[in-house]
Amino acid sequence: MATIDDAEIGRLARLANIALADEEVAPLRADLERIVGYVTSLSEVDTTEVASLAAARVATPLAEDAPRPSLPREAALAAAPATTEGGFAVPHCGE
C-alpha cells in the first residue's frame, strides 16, 4: 500500500498544478491517508474474469472528422482574464 506523507501530497499537488498553502498540507494528508486506505480494499476483489467482460462492452462511436461552426472568436475570448492580439494572454513560461 502507498504511503501518503507530506512529500507525497507535495508531489500530487505539483502534478495537479495546485500551489497548496503550507497549512493545507497536513489536513489533506490526513484525509487522503484514510481514503486511500479505504480504496485499497479493492485489491481483495477477484477480477480474473474481467477481461472478457470488458471486451464485450460497446465502444463509444467515433464522431465524424468534419469541420463544423464553432464559437465566434469574440465570444470565446469574452470571458478570458487577459487577451492579446485576438488570443488568450498568459504569463511567460520560461525559467
Add this chain to the structure above:
Amino acid sequence: MHLVDLAERVRDGSLSAVGLAERALARAAARADLGAVLEPGRERALEAARRVDDKRARGERLGRLAGVPIAIKDALCTRGVTTTAGSKILEGWVPPYDAHVVERLEAEDAVVCLKTNMDELAMGSSNENSAYGLVKNPWDTARAPGGSSGGSAAAVAARLVVGALGSDTGGSVRQPAAFTGVVGVKPTYGRVSRFGLIAFASSLDQVGPMATDVRGAARLLAAIAGHDPRDSTSLDAPVDDYEAACERPMQNTRVGVPAEYFGDGLDADVRASVERALARLVEAGATLVPIELPHTRHAVATYYVVATAEASSNLSRFDGVRYGQRRTRGRGTLADMYGATRDVGFGREVKRRILLGTFVLSAGYYDAYYGKAQAVRALVRRDFERAFERVDVIASPTAPTAAFALGEKTHDPLAMYLGDVYTLPASLAGLPALSVPVEPTPSGLPVGLQLVGPRLGEPALFTVAAACERAAGQRDRLAPHAEAGPWT
C-alpha cells in the same frame, strides 16, 4: 398544483407564463434564507415567459412545458446568465452558449429561471461544499438537503418551482430528492446529452429531472432526452412515452430486493418505511424477488477511484487562461499562475478529489487503483445484468438515512462518501434509477425509495414509481418551509 397541471393551465390560457415566472422569482426572493438559488436569471426568464404568452396570443400550439418555470443546477451553462457550478474558480463567468438541456426545455416552452446552488463542481452529498454558502432543507432547516443537486431539490421541495434539473454522477439527483421529499431521476447513461454540463466525471455524469410528482418528472425527462451529436456518448435511441408509463398497471411486475441494500448501516426508520412501501407494491400486484448484488460493498471504493481520476483530468481546464478567475504568486510565471489560480479557486473537497484522482492515475499506482477499479466496475455491471434476467426493476432505500444535520459529516469525508452506498452502483453500471418519496420517518423527515432499471428501462421505473406515489400518499405533502400559496 404540479408540473403537468401548470403546463395545461398555461396552454388553456387560465395562467400566464409571465405570471408564473414572476411568482417563482418572488418565491425565490422570499425564501432566500434557504440558500437554494445562486442567480435568479430574472431578465432571461421574463423574456422567455413573454415569448410563450405571445405565442399563445398568436394562436400557436404551446409545448409540453408551456410557461412552467424550471430551476436548473448551476452546473448547466446558460447563455448570458452567470454560471459558477458553486465554485470560486468560475466566479462571474457568463457562458457564451446554452446547455443542450436548456435548449430542449425552451423548445418545449418552459421558462428557465433560478440557477440553483450546488456542491462545488458537483462534489458533495450535503450541499455544504458550495463556495457560495450552504443550502438548508425545507423540511428542517437545521438539516442538509443532500447533494450535490441540493439547491434544485430544495427549490422544488420549497415550491419555488415545481420542476428542476440536476446532475447525477453518483447519486446527486436521487439522494437530495430523497432528503427533500421530491422525485428525482438519473436517466440511463447517454439518454440525456451532457453538452453544456460542466463536467465532473464523464463516464458517470448524467443530467436528470426533479419534480413534485412522478408525472412531472416523466414529462421533464421526455423533454430533455434524445440524441445530440454534440455529446459523443449520447444514445441514438427513440424516447419512450414516459407519461403513458405512469398510467400503466404494474400487475406481474417483478421487483428485485437486494439483500446487500438492507444490511448494517441502514437506519431503522428508513428500513421500516421502505419495507412498508414494498408491501404496498405487492398489494398493487407486484411480486418481490430476493436478489443478490454481491459487489455492492465495493461500489464506494470503485466510484471514488474512477470518479476522482476523471475529475482530475476534467478539472485541468480550470487554469485561469480561458475563463474564470486568475491569480498569481511568486515570480509570476505560467506555472505560478496555474498553481495560485487553482489553489485560490478550488475548495477543500475539490482539492481532495483532484489529489486523489491524480494519485490513482500516477505512475506506479495506476494498475493497482484505477485499473483495478475499472475491473470491479465491470463486476458491478455484471451483477445487475444477472439480476435483470430475473426481475424488471430493483427496489431499495435511496440513502441509508434520512436527511442528516448540517455539519454532521463535514469533518469526515469518508463517512460522507459511505452515505452514497446505495446510489453509486447504478451510476457505475450506467443504469436508469429514480427516487420517489414514500412514507416519512416518525419525526416527519422524507424517505426515498430507489428504483433501478435495466438500460433504457425508464418506462418500468415510472410505472412502479407512480404506483408507489399513489400508495404512499405523499404527493401533496408540503414541507414546513414550503411556499404554500396558489400559483394563480
